[in-house]
Amino acid sequence: AQSVTQLGSHVSVSEGALVLLRCNYSSSVPPYLFWYVQYPNQGLQLLLKYTTGATLVKGINGFEAEFKKSETSFHLTKPSAHMSDAAEYFCAVRSDTGRRALTFGSGTRLQVQP
């Protein structure tokens, strides 16, 4: 079975500060991992994904995430937050056995303070 845990339903940072959104997964086989972002009143869009190869993946808008198998983690980071980063972020996992659909975490709402 696959599952995702996102620690912290709300995260608040100051503009220019480091953004760190945590995601831990459970999967019985090597997973495919995704981060999606949902801006206010918009649909979800893909931020970045890990499939195979390099464990540090870069996405849009300066975000990146690192796959750490030993820690079963896929935390999302950005060195310097911008006001426009305020949104809800969802981590998702998919494995190559069993259910074909993505399993999503419960989401983390990021607030950026001026």
Added chain:
Amino acid sequence: GAGVSQSPSNKVTEKGKDVELRCDPISGHTALYWYRQRLGQGLEFLIYFQGNSAPDKSGLPSDRFSAERTGESVSTLTIQRTQQEDSAVYLCASSPTGQEYSPLHFGNGTRLTVT
């Protein structure tokens, strides 16, 4: 090009009525998914279609929920005898293939309110 289109964008219905939600996937996408997002919560998987294979219905919460898809085109999600707990945003997504690494493209959702 056109993205995933869902209609209606908003639906208010009375408890006990049936509702039908529509999803137009991106042309050529063989995989189609329905998810439900309750207020303040994450996405809950409902059903998955892949080409002509039997759909994965394992996420449907009750037999009041059903979905159909004709070929690789439009899908409809039907909720019979709606209940207040059905109030949520229903999201449709499509993907070029059913492969595990293939990202999903989401529509903007249908916000369902059951009064």
